[in-house]
Amino acid sequence: MALTKEDVLKIAGLSRLEFKEEEVQKFQSQLNDILKYVDKLSEVDTENVEPLSHAIDLKNALREDVVKKSVSNELAMKNAPQEEEGTFIVPKVVG
Numbered sequence: 559m560a561l562t563k564e565d566v567l568k569i570a571g572l573s574r575l576e577f578k579e580e581e582v583q584k585f586q587s588q589l590n591d592i593l594k595y596v597d598k599l600s601e602v603d604t605e606n607v608e609p610l611s612h613a614i615d616l617k618n619a620l621r622e623d624v625v626k627k628s629v630s631n632e633l634a635m636k637n638a639p640q641e642e643e644g645t646f647i648v649p650k651v652v653g
Contacts (some may be wrong), residue, residue, distance in 0.1 A: 559590050 561569075566586045570577055577585065631644055640647035 559593065561586055570638065
């Protein structure tokens, strides 16, 4: 299936892009080359190939959750440049 000039203009409109006439012709040619390549890929025999969700068979390497004693509030506040009522005081970021 070859794309027409009108197809390229419709795609450009959906993408909110504006092209000059010579750009439309260039993209029409490039998009048609891409579609030819995709058609070529459909010739590959995938009859006995399992569908994949990832290219590499990876599993999440997660550690077990272990409850540990955390830093006390008093110790954490020793590192605070400014502190008020057990909380860090930081500069305002959003105006």
